[in-house]
Amino acid sequence: MRIDVMKTYKLFINGNFPRSESGRVYEITDAKGKFLANPCSGSRKDLRESVIAARAAQQGWSNATAYNRGQILYRVAEIMQGRREQFIAEIMAQEGATLAAARAQVDSAIDTWVWYAGWTDKIDSISGSTNPVSGSFYNFTIPESLGVVVIFADSKPSLLNLAAALAPVIASGNTAIVIASQKYPLTAITLAECLATSDVPAGVVNILTGKLDQFVTWVGSHMDIDGVDATGLATRDLAELKELGSENLKRIYAFNEAHSTKRITNFMEAKTVWHPIGI
Amino acid sequence: MCKAIHPDPMDLSVPSVGAICVYNDMVKVARTALDLGGGQNIPVAAVATAFPSGRASMEVKIQDTKDAIANGATEIDMVIDRGAFLAGKLGLVSDQIRAIKEICGSQAHLKVILETGELVTLDNVRKASYLAMLAGADFIKTSTGKVAPAATAPVVYVMLEAVRDFYKMTGLRIGVKPAGGIRNTKDAIKQLVLVNEIAGPEWLDPALFRIGASALLNDLLIQRMKMRDGYYASPNYVTLD
Amino acid sequence: MSKFEYAPAPESAALVDISSEYGLFINGKFVAAKSGKTFITTNPATEEKLSKVAYAELADVNLAVTAARNAYVKTWSKMPPAERGKYLFRIARILQERTREFAVLETLDNGKPIRETRDTDIPLAAAHFFYHAGWADKLSYAGYGANPKPYGVAAQIIPWNFPMLMLAWKIAPALATGNTVVLKPAETTPLTALLFAEVCQQAGLPAGVVNIITGDGGTGSHLVNHPGVDKVAFTGSTGVGKAIAKAIAGTKKSATLELGGKGANIVFEDAAIDEAVEGIVNGIFFNQGHVCCAGSRLLVQENIQDELLEKLKSRISLIRIGNPMDKNTDLGAINSAAQLSRIREIADSGDIEGATRWSPDCTLPKSGYWYPPTIFTGVSQSHRIARDEIFGPVLSVLTFRTPQEAIEKANNTPYGLSAGIWSDKGSRILWTAKHLRAGVIWANTFNKFDPASPFGGYKESGWGREGGRHGLSGYLKGQY
Secondary structure, eight states: OOOOOOOOOOOBBTTBOOOOTTOOBOOEEOTTSOEEEOOBOOOHHHHHHHHHHHHHHHHHHHHSOHHHHHHHHHHHHHHHHHTHHHHHHHHHHHHOOOHHHHHHHHHHHHHHHHHHHTTTTTHHHHHOEEOOOSSSEEEEEEEEEOSEEEEEOOSSSHHHHHHHHHHHHHHTTOEEEEEOOSSSOHHHHHHHHHHHTTTOOTTSEEEEOSOHHHHHHHHHHOTTOOEEEOTTOOHHHHHHHHHHHGGGTOEEEOOSOSSOTHHHHTTEEEEEEEEEOOO | OHHHHOSOTTOTTSOOOSOEEEEGGGHHHHHHHHHHTTOTTSOEEEEOSSTTTOOSOHHHHHHHHHHHHHTTOSEEEEEOOHHHHHTTOHHHHHHHHHHHHHHHTTTSEEEEEOOHHHHOSHHHHHHHHHHHHHTTOSEEEOOOSSSSSOSOHHHHHHHHHHHHHHHHHHSOOOEEEOBSSOOSHHHHHHHHHHIIIIIOGGGOSTTTBOOBOSHHHHHHHHHHHHHHHSSOOOGGGSOOO | OOOOOOOOOBOOGGGSOOOSEEOEEETTEEEOOTTOOEEEEEETTTTEEEEEEEOOOHHHHHHHHHHHHHHIIIIITTSOHHHHHHHHHHHHHHHHHTHHHHHHHHHHHHOOOHHHIIIIIHHHHHHHHHHHHHHTTOGGGTTSOSSOOBOSEEEEEOOSSSHHHHHHHHHHHHHHTTOEEEEEOOTTOOHHHHHHHHHHHHTTOOTTSEEEOOOOHHHHHHHHHOTTOOEEEEESOHHHHHHHHHHHTTSSOEEEEEOOOOOEEEEOTTSOHHHHHHHHHHHHHGGGGOOTTOOOEEEEEGGGHHHHHHHHHHHHTTOOBSOTTBTTOSBOOOSOHHHHHHHHHHHHHHHHTTOEEEOOOOOOOSSSOOOOOEEEESOOTTSHHHHSOOOSSEEEEEEESSHHHHHHHHHOSSOOSEEEEEOSOHHHHHHHHHHOOOSEEEESOOSOOOTTSOBOOSGGGEESOBSHHHHHGGGBTTOO
């Protein structure tokens, strides 16, 4: 009788898989209460390191051509497709989903990721513009990525929520820190493994697991975070986040739809440039 | 110095290097060693004028240059005052070059290091190239090798255009030395192609073109072995010094 | 002084497997032409035969259009858009994988340098598929209504100057918007289109969505006139474009036309001269000048004319003309004997009409079709070499004194495809761009293409745009 090699789940920071600097973990059981894993209980310092990594990676990622970012995102989808069975197994175990439901979720997550991969080189065409101002000026508005964005991933369906939140944020050139669902964190780490093997530069995506309410406080008050996707937060946590976040005017949003260009454009800034026209 | 004269001790047909470039306090040592080893024809170049930063008084820079020449250097590689250049004090930059050139006289040729990595824009590289040539540079050199980026293709391209145009205007051919970041044979060949296509074949001569590099030498030897033998060589078969 | 000769750097023809014979790609399979007729395609650099391809006549065109119609009705129009997109992503990725093979084949069949096919043509073609793949399920965002619909069956006829790239410009948007296609490559350059059929098979593209039929102008005519075709897309000469417009008049068909040009490359006195020289050289000698948007008229401000021409001639003297399979080569072969003859005829008119011809000394290979890089100075607007598209490596040089004069001369043509502007002054660039009647304007650069950037001409340079959000409208019903 063959014994399986049991998988260990660590954090994903700056392209590496370290354990939490706090050394803490917490227990995850499957839907039936059987032990699944001891994912890391991420600390404030882990968040700090993630923000540093995300900030360092941001300029390079946003300077990459839209085509290049689109290629890399599509490659992530190729790798996700390759790991389909692993995702299905983890979703069934954590979420108690049926095989059919897990399959449908994984396929939908991959397709959602592909949908966003195809936006990198088109979003400017629909949200930028040339503006017919009065006077002999050329005036144009370009959307630009915001910077470093934290994502509070909603709980289930875990992979679909992750894909719908993360892909649009990084498509435009932002870098991200994902705070995984506290109840179903393993999906996020397996997704990290996909990111690590598909040419996504180190630091562009960082993934932390752990106790959600602690992260709300740390993220809300960190002055070097520009935006937050708070879709996964309950009302009370969202209020706390917004209150703390007002200190540096973080852009904080929650979304209802998996496929929405708002998830891209809300984390962009519009830059308008004027230049005279004349000989 | 042995390596400078016979880069590959197993194959004495490999030509010696174009020059040895050292700090001032090693000029005498280098010259002596070269002469003892049969390298009388290899010049010693000294990096002078408070290399690499150039942050010292003019008196110190002048003395630095005089010492180097007295010790046997026949090439002086000076650095320009980048701060003055970027602040628009072009007259000051020019005067400093002229002063050093005067000391070199007929004893040493003068290479002017622009430190293109600090000049940043190609417009600045072009401007600095003209300034140096007008002030008497015999060679314009990209970098000290202490700052990246150094001798990138665009930078060398612009400097070659400058020497080409300067020749058309004055009839004088000024040399170009890319230095820093040229680590392998392929990079070096790209540089030679740039010279050939932009300045012209007349510049393919040690009197007008030098590559400033250290690690490059062993890579050249390794590639040479591969061409000769038909299979990939190993660093074990070239000497460190 | 030493001389630096470059060793030959030949790419290997063995990278591609050319069959001795090809059929027509209809309904997912290769089939012989009904009549059994074939024709030869050769390598214009050597005049050697490359392969034998099928000659499609009316019966074959009928088969292909029917296959495209069936595929549209039964499969493609019923497929969710995201799934359509995934086929295009697959095609893009396979093209990327097989780039080197396609580059070699394109160079052998077309005569253009390997550096160009390897670095420009094929990568751009793959990029077009990748870009348009992403539009398939986003059409409601494109500004054409909530639920824009395709035409159905698109007939696409492409030229010989950028065979694979033109194929991508046609097929990618057509499929992304939900149409099926019948594409006819040019008769002198069929091979990469036929290899592309293999890529469609590898990607699992449903049969009949893409059909490739080889033939000549007669084949194209049958295709355009076929009643089962809803949309015509043509890139080629203005003469044929006009014939197509006439042929479909009164029918339900609509057409996109990418036709000829006589682009003005305007160099102002404050231009960065060395950069402008590179831009002029690229503008007329890239792809041997076989470019609809070539900068074939140099409009140089009179006060810098002498300096510019001197630098230009020095630069042109460094151009390497020769074996297109050699990676050192800059200028390749002229695509056919017929094209060479046309170039000669029009260029010779320059001598006859009193312009001054100049070419560098260069040795042309003994076999194959070759024309040296050539410039004519002392040209005015009435010269034939200033009016007619030569489609070869021949530049006509005119001068101007004021920006207004530059605009007038640049616009004084029935064409309106492209123009170039060289100046260091932003406001001048924008002013000039504003007044030029041209669909593609390059400022301080030239010959830049991107799937996200719309391309197309004013006036007799054609109808419609390809690429970008604008390019989608050509394949969406009811836009025009």
